[in-house]
Amino acid sequence: MDRLKGVEYFKRIYELGSFTAAASEFQCSNAVISKYVRFLESWTGSKLINRNTRTISFTEEGERFYNYCVSITGQTNELLDAVAATDSLSGELVIASPVSLSIAVLGPLFIRFQKENPLLSIRLQMSDQLTDLVGSGVDVAIRGIEAPADSSLIATRLGALDRILVASPGYLRSAGVPTAIEELRSHQCLVYSLSSDANRWGFTPPCGSDEPVSVEVTGPLIADNSMILVEAAKEDLGIAMLPRAYIDAELRNGSLQQLRLDADPVPRSIYGMYSGRRYLPRRARRFIDFVKSSLEVTS
Template identity: 35%
Template sequence: MDLQAIRTFCRAVEAGNLTAAAKALHITKSVASRRCQSLEDGLGVKLLARNTKGVTPTDEGALFYERGIRILDDVEDAAQAVKHTSDNLVGTLRFTAPRSFADLKLGPPLMAFAQQHPGLKLEMNLTDERVDIIGGGFDLGLRIAPELSDTSLIARKICDIRHHVVASPAYLEAHGTPKTPEDLKDHNCVFYSNVEAAKQWRFGTGNNARAVRVTGQVTSNSGLMQLAAAVEGVAIATLPDFFLEDAVRDGKVIKLFEDVPRAPSYLYALYPERRLLPLKVRLFIDFMADWFAVPENHCEV
């Protein structure tokens, strides 16, 4: 039985359409379609129900998918056993990560990991936009969020990411200093467009959790642009620790409401569910978790 056909079929089931499956496997849609058709012809059963929105597995297809994933995992495990050791990884690791976080924090650990595994190619997709990890054909993704809604993905927490509300001394002198989060309703705030409920800033945890609705002039999908709005005295911003180290140290912004912290977020490693996690993925995640567990590498101001 053709392993490429099985791999293409499983990717199509995961992505929900042949176009995304083909893109993930770096083949054309017509090749993906032929592989799935040849698999169905060889088995003598219909595995995929095709419609204008994409593909869904039939009952037989769902059963074959579960077995097919195990076959692919076993093949991957066998290949790793004969080709790889933890000191001699080969192949390519494709992952996605938030660009702002990568630019400011991921350079040293990524280069250290690359030096530790010179035979492994690292292919990075760095963007602050939400990425379809399965449909994009990535081995894993790093994501910062207070909680995750991707129920189809396995998540491992790497480290805590604290957020702070900050403003410049010039802004506070001109507009006054808000004493409580509720006072923000009378101030100009800058928003991050890549998150849901961007104008609802959450404070506290547990029974003390509350949301404060804020308004403002500037909205951006760039954390650096939000920081610029705060540093230049245009608005009050809420930003993760890793954006604020230099600005806080140099006195360009001042942290507000430290006695009422923002609700926490976390850096997660996300990867598709597999019975056997590829060695390159496991070692990469372990490396990142170990790196950010070291106090001097913490993402805290």
Template identity: 35%
Template sequence: MLNGIPIKPHGRFMKLDIQEIETFLRVAELGSVSLAAQQLGVAKSVVSKRLSDLERHLGAKLLFRSTRKVAPTDSGQRFYQQAKAALAELRSAAEAVAFEDGSLAGRLRILAPMSFGTLWLAPRLAEFMRQHPQLELALQLDDRVSDFEREGYDLCLRISRLHDSALIARRLGSSPRVVCCSPDYIREHGAPERLEQLLEHPCIGYCNLSAGQLWSFDDPADAQRPLTLAPGGRFTSNNGEAMRDAALAGLGVAVLPRFIVQHDLQAGRLVQVLAEARPTDDEICALYPRARRASLKVQTLCDFLQRALANESWAGP
């Protein structure tokens, strides 16, 4: 562990402590001394002292402090951008030397969707940790779209059709979806036989994003312009497992990822309808900031997850 970086500004030497810099980065990202202390596992007084020491060493005010929020000054913002990139490069260099044998150590914070995390990701992460016994993982499951970099995550997994120029997305695989409902629903209401007939059926909607109320299907005549429908229904949710449960209860027709409904389809608890209509696949992506390269830990985990997805019967290429 490096204790500090000697620098000589304006004719005087000073020593920058890596721990102080990392603490400043976390406070700047979270906008809160309390939250930073909680994530770092130290007292607020320790965080405050590290910040004060860093400002004293630099001879510059880095943060505006109020009773509500902490925000970087102009100097603090410049220091944040360069220090974050520099520390990322330093970690990558250290990892490349320290773990030449392929082992991994340290802490990795991951943000992932709720259903994907509980049904598929968590068991794979447990296997990954068994392969790397010195590695620590912190997994946060949340379907919301967040500024994961500012919240201190090393990696964010998303399942969507992502278009975000501020992030680097590594595609790990695809998540095919299926139109389905329960056998009881079909006995009571009949099954839709054409795509447009979905507008005549109660449908179960995903409400985490406004675009979730639009169902998108591949158009065999034009791959670049999918067919879209805006079905209605009595039940919406921001969680795929809750949507599956509503479909099992016969509340309507749903478009759901195969990783959520594969066992119910195999057991006959749900039935695929409109088999000829192909809902547009979502992409399973690993995201990390464009401003820095992925660390060795992130790269190794992404390689592992990509191989695991390639072996799943429900996943697309």
């Protein structure tokens, strides 16, 4: 049997936590996966997986063997990259990216990168929810955040994402125009639930101070997607804190107006994130460099 294939199978069984999920990913049967596991256990002379009809768990030897699998597959892929006869990128690049950020900012970059690398296939997983990179087979996750929190991931800053406060002319006529962040407490605010400052909006410290500034906000709509907040703000529902790049058209046509208070919203950075436990393919490294250079040009 093919030992390297067995190593690849075992690695994904561990990461997915399921024989069935691994079989689905490799487009083979559960019986094939089970056969390779028995082969690996015979090869190593150790029981690697405890399994019954419902669950699987990994023995101490299985945990060590997984680390070996990570090392072997990483070294193999790195060698294949190094000896590739062409500079062309090929294979499948799996990217996880938030819906709004993809549509408003990154979509054209995804398309241009694929057109410049016609042998490459891009599988884009658009979701505002955080993604399990290893379990879902994602090569690179892109996030617009203040700072990476997951220490198990390697993060590369790709660019800036400035945020501003906006509201519709209709809302401001009826509720008044705030001029200080403390006044936001008495206004209807539209909340992006997945932000680190969802109900407590963060602002840059005033001149001469290093202390962070924040204000608690409430309002009629809490959503996990920024685009619905744009529409809600246009319909006079309240004040929204949004990346400027999401609302360029609305600011130009006057359906939304920028509010200028006594402090500016804390900006977000766009990060490319990947697991340190997985080998990063050359196509993923090139993609990260491409997005970074493209955002630097446009910023």
